[in-house]
Amino acid sequence: MTQEEFGDYGGRHVPEPLREPLEQLAEAYDEVSETDEFQTELRALLEEFAGRPTPIYHARNLSERYGAEIYLKREDLLHGGAHKINNVLGQGLLAKKAGRTRLIAETGAGQHGVATAMAGALLDLETEVYMGKKDVQRQEMNVFRMRLMGAEVNEVTRGGEGLADAVDAALEDFAENVDDTHYLVGSVVGPDPFPRMVRDFQSVIGEEAREQFIERTGELPDAAVACVGGGSNAIGLFHAFRDDDVAFYGAEGGGKGADTEKHAAPLAEGTDDVIHGMKTRVIDEDVEVHSVSAGLDYPGVGPEHAMYRAVGRCEYTGITDDEALAAFRELSEAEGIVPALESSHGVARALQLAEESDHETILVNLSGRGDKDMETAAEQFDLS
Structure with a gap:
């Protein structure tokens, strides 16, 4: 699917190095997500874990x-x-089946970061979370929760030190480590397939x-x-x-x-x-x-x-x-x-x-x- 699903909006407006990884992710999602095996595993996690x-x-x-x-x-x-746990379990399970060994994520309020840390611990995946400095300061308890579950929290000090800057840092990490890393986007944002994938989960x-x-x-x-x-x-x-x-x-x-x-x-x-x-x-x-x-x-x-x-x-x-x-x-x-x-x-x-x-x-x-x-x-x- 392309941006036509959202009228004039959406698409993949990304640098060349990210185009092939995103296409591979879209193909993997479309192929794996509708299988009975994936849906059965995800349903069990949503019921028993979430x-x-x-x-x-x-x-x-x-x-x-x-x-x-x-x-x-x-x-x-x-x-x-x-609600963040719904999405991270879906994406985390997809990453595991695609052979990825590392999760990265951005977070603002910390809830997506905490949920990603939970999924990383559950699925035995290395986890790093990017979070703006001002959000680290006002969400100290969530930062502690992430670290308690084994995630590394990277404090972002560029720009306005907020969520948008954390997204920028995570995208840069993803571009440099596409072979072993899944960028677990926390909302219905970013290039395709993330908006429709997160929506579905x-x-x-x-x-x-x-x-x-x-x-x-x-x-x-x-x-x-x-x-x-x-x-x-x-x-x-x-x-x-x-x-x-x-x-x-x-x-x-x-x-x-x-x-x-x-x-x-x-x-x-x-x-x-x-x-x-x-x-x-x-x-x-x-x-x-x-x-x-x-x-x-x-x-x-x-x-x-x-x-x-x-x-x-x-x-x-x-x-x-x-x-x-x-x-x-x-x-x-x-x-x-x-x-x-x-x-x-x-x-x-x-x-x-x-x-x-x-x-x-x-x-x-x-x-x-x-x-x-x-x-x-x-x-x-x-x-x-």
Whole structure:
């Protein structure tokens, strides 16, 4: 497949040394991923190691408070605390079958890095993770978890010392070590086949949720909502509903607000451009990429999301830091569920929709739990 799958977006905009390895990866993925053997092994890992299926949860207190029936897809209950494990188990197993002995990955909030370290330990693969210096500082516990499981964490000090810089460093490593290394991309970003490969491994979220919602309510939700950084948890939820009459809403990192030029909302505020091997929506150069949640702190987005925006299939909105923090606290107090700050952006958008729209049922992907964000939250709230 080529960029035509995502309309004008996607493709393989990479230097010559990476073209053949990416073509080999695409062929291996297309050949291996649909075999009964691979699917059986992956299904067993997802159930026995990751803890699938995850339930949907009716947030009754929030529903009563906001006047719409709000349901949460509980990816926060997975091993590692986030949806990231779905993808790393799929890619890790593929790398193992392709004879690779080493995994590399980039990470922002640390959840993908932790999940990659888990897969590396489980599958006995050498693992290195690239992480921007500012993210290392605000996610120290996740750095410790990665190292505890045997992964080497490389602190990236170039550029803005964030997720985009970690991606650059990982791509350089991959280009130099293609013979024995698999670059385990953490979201639906990068050159083909990564966007569709990660989507396929994350689509288990929506497949489960669709079946569960129908079984629970007898119908489909009016709306599906998820946070969007690179966009894997959102595409994972949306994919199963793509042909249904279900409205899609993506919540990006609105940062300090649009008028401050400090945000991470390329779909709502960016332009078309090429970044990290793909054509997609990218934040303008004069904007400082910022979000209170490290996992949304990325200047681009997956090309499938760019296509969804272009054809009007999904509405994307920037959620400010303050709005996300308010939703973080409200879900914690109302339901006893502490979400990741990334997921809090999706919760915030769902609460807005409950107040402002005619949607009677809203399904939110709770993509991760907030353990990793306690220090950040404690700096924001005085609970004494």
